[in-house]
Amino acid sequence: MIYLDHNATTPTAEPVIEACAAAMRMLSGNPSSVHLEGQRARHAIELARKQVADLVGSNARQWVFCSGATEANRLALGSWSQALEKPHFISSPAEHASVANWLLELGEFDASRVHWLPVDAQGRIAAESVAQSLEACKAKSHPTVLVTMLVQSELGNRYPVAEFSRLARRHRAYVHCDLTQAVGRVEVEVDALGADTASFSGHKFGGPKGVGALFVRKGSPIDAKFALKSQERGLRLGTENVPGIVGLGRACVLARGERLADWRRVAGLRDRLLAGLLAGVPGAELVGDPHSNIGNTCSVRFPGTEAQDLLMALDLAGIAVGAGSACASGSLGVSPILAAMGLSPAEARSVVRFSTGWGNDEAQIDQALRAISDEVGYVRQISRGAAPSGRTSRVREEL
Numbered sequence: 001m002i003y004l005d006h007n008a009t010t011p012t013a014e015p016v017i018e019a020c021a022a023a024m025r026m027l028s029g030n031p032s033s034v035h036l037e038g039q040r041a042r043h044a045i046e047l048a049r050k051q052v053a054d055l056v057g058s059n060a061r062q063w064v065f066c067s068g069a070t071e072a073n074r075l076a077l078g079s080w081s082q083a084l085e086k087p088h089f090i091s092s093p094a095e096h097a098s099v100a101n102w103l104l105e106l107g108e109f110d111a112s113r114v115h116w117l118p119v120d121a122q123g124r125i126a127a128e129s130v131a132q133s134l135e136a137c138k139a140k141s142h143p144t145v146l147v148t149m150l151v152q153s154e155l156g157n158r159y160p161v162a163e164f165s166r167l168a169r170r171h172r173a174y175v176h177c178d179l180t181q182a183v184g185r186v187e188v189e190v191d192a193l194g195a196d197t198a199s200f201s202g203h204k205f206g207g208p209k210g211v212g213a214l215f216v217r218k219g220s221p222i223d224a225k226f227a228l229k230s231q232e233r234g235l236r237l238g239t240e241n242v243p244g245i246v247g248l249g250r251a252c253v254l255a256r257g258e259r260l261a262d263w264r265r266v267a268g269l270r271d272r273l274l275a276g277l278l279a280g281v282p283g284a285e286l287v288g289d290p291h292s293n294i295g296n297t298c299s300v301r302f303p304g305t306e307a308q309d310l311l312m313a314l315d316l317a318g319i320a321v322g323a324g325s326a327c328a329s330g331s332l333g334v335s336p337i338l339a340a341m342g343l344s345p346a347e348a349r350s351v352v353r354f355s356t357g358w359g360n361d362e363a364q365i366d367q368a369l370r371a372i373s374d375e376v377g378y379v380r381q382i383s384r385g386a387a388p389s390g391r392t393s394r395v396r397e398e399l
Contacts, residue, residue, distance in 0.1 A: 002364045002371075004273075005322040006204075006357030007153055007181060007297055012247075013206035019250035020208055023243040031240050041242050048249025052213055055252040056179070056200075057189030062223075064214045065245050066236045069180040070098040072199030072214035075236060076176045076222075077102050077147070080197070083221035084143040084174075090133045091147040092117040092125055093340035094157070096178060099147055100336060113142075119340045122289045123155045130164050134171035144173035150193070151181035154337055154353055155288030156297025158182075165194025174220065180204055180212075181294060184255035185263055196220045202244075205259065206358070207251030211244035262358055267295030269356040269365050274298045276369040277354075281376050287338070287351050296356045301343075304380040307352050313375040319368050322353040 003011070023044060029037025031045050045065070053060040066072050073096065080087055091103055093116065107114040115133045117125055130146065137144040146168045150161050165175045177195035182188050184205025190198050197220070201212040214236075216222050277284050277300050287299040302310065307323040314321055338348035356365075 001318050001320055002368050003320045003359065004354045004356060004368060005320045007156075007353065007355035008322050009203045009209065010206050010357055011359060012203070012208055013251060013254055015254060016207055016247045016250045020243045020247040023246040027242050027246070031242060041240075044242060044246050045240055048245045048252075051249035051252040055188075055256055056183060056198075056215075057191055058215060059218065062190075062215055062218055064216060064236055065240060065248075066212055066214055067210055067241070068201040068203070068212035069096070069178060069199045070201075071236075072201075072212050073098040073176075073178060074102055075214055076197040076199060076216075077145075079216075079222045079225070080145045080174065080176070081106075083225045084145070086113065086143070088113045088115060088137050088142040088144045089147055090115045090117060090130070090137065090144060090173075092119055093336040094119060094123060094125065094149055094152045094159075095147065096149070096153060096180070099178065103147070119337065121341050123152060123157050123287075123337055123341050124289050124292075125159055125164075127160065127163055127167065131167050131171075134167055134173055137173065138171045144168075144171070145176055146173055147176045147178075149178045149181070150188070151179075151294045151297075152288075152337065153181050154335060155299050156181075156293045156295075156355070157289045158292045158294055161193045161195065169194065181297075184251065184259065185266075185294065185296070187260065190215055197222060202248040202251050205251060205255050208244050208247040211241055211248045213248070259358060263295060266356050266358060266360070269360050269362065270296045270298055270354070272362065273354055273356065273365050273369065274300070276365070277372065280369060280373050284376075287341070287343070297353065298355075299351050299353045301347060301351045302376050302379075303347075303350055304383055305350050305376060306379070306383065307349055309379050309382070310352055310375060313379050314372065317371040317375055319371050319375075322355065323351065 027041045027044055029041045031038060031042040049063050050060040052063050066075060089103055103114050117129050117133060119125055146164060148159060148161055148164055151158050161177050168175045174196045175194060176197045177193060179188055179198050179200040181204060183200040196217045198215040203209040283303045285301050287301050311321060311323055334345050334348040338351060
């Protein structure tokens with residue numbers, strides 16, 4: 001199998017598996033217990049907290065462990081709602097479903113408190129739009145939280161979060177940033193971004209599934225409200241997932257080493273893949289910002305196909321790819337970001353996402369290009385009601 005769906009999840013790194021296994025064998029105590037076994041588990045958690053902070057340029061005491069970015073996003077938004085008096089939220093269709101659904105639920109209760117930013121045909125968010133929304137909230141004296149991603153999960157677009165944060169400060173607003181598709185892949189410094197809260201998941205860069213972290217800036221309204229609480233500062237109660245947290249810390253150590261250094265090669269593989277698709281598949285076109293990308297991601301539209309049909313055909317051909325956010329790919333609706341970019345439902349349903357990772361190489365990309373070209377032709381023939389002209393890819397023939 002050639003795996004080109006690293007934005008959905010990544011294979012767990014072997015050193016991470018070993019770290020998790022060792023923690024399960026050796027750290028049996030409850031981290032809240034005062035005896036030696038409990039304190040050994042507590043020490044392991046605090047070491048992992050420091051490893052997280054070292055990766056993203058912040059103080060360890062500002063990080064809270066949780067089950068992943070989905071929970072971290074909802075913890076952040078819910079905590080802002082408690083820490084501020086009826087805050088207003090500014091966001092965009094680019095957000096992950098964990099954010100978008102929370103805001104939609106709030107909008108159903110009070111539509112005036114949710115402000116949606118437009119995106120252009122390449123999925124970009126203009127700083128001018130952010131400034132206008134912030135100004136409108138400030139004029140009415142609403143406490144305001146700007147909610148944004150650093151990297152859009154379907155397109156790979158990289159947004160100017162530091163610029164957005166400067167605008168927010170100017171308008172006395174706060175910022176929550178979803179870092180999920182960036183942490184462990186490219187250099188990220190939370191302090192430089194200016195976010196007041198931020199989130200990420202470990203499984204996006206070789207860490208274990210089911211563990212992530214939430215950043216809460218010291219001195220922020222959330223920090224002041226929950227500072228004296230126990231167990232992850234009162235934001236996330238319950239016994240901590242010690243093996244998962246230890247594994248996350250190990251993944252952060254790996255990311256600071258060879259993985260960040262290897263990202264240029266990973267990005268080069270994406271460029272090789274995209275160039276081959278645009279040159280070798282008739283009608284293929286890039287969806288998203290061609291100039292500001294995380295490096296490993298490209299969404300490509302294949303007119304005359306249904307993405308779900310193409311995904312199944314490629315799976316049979318030994319190629320794993322994605323369509324939309326992994327958390328929402330099982331739904332029948334059109335991706336909100338693609339709809340906001342102006343794609344029709346039919347156009348949006350023909351978009352496939354490719355995301356390269358550390359386990360890929362040039363030989364795999366070249367093999368994938370041959371298979372994708374074959375399978376796009378196969379699906380197009382089926383879609384037109386024409387009988388397919390024999391077997392297509394080599395792997396399909398073997399099956």
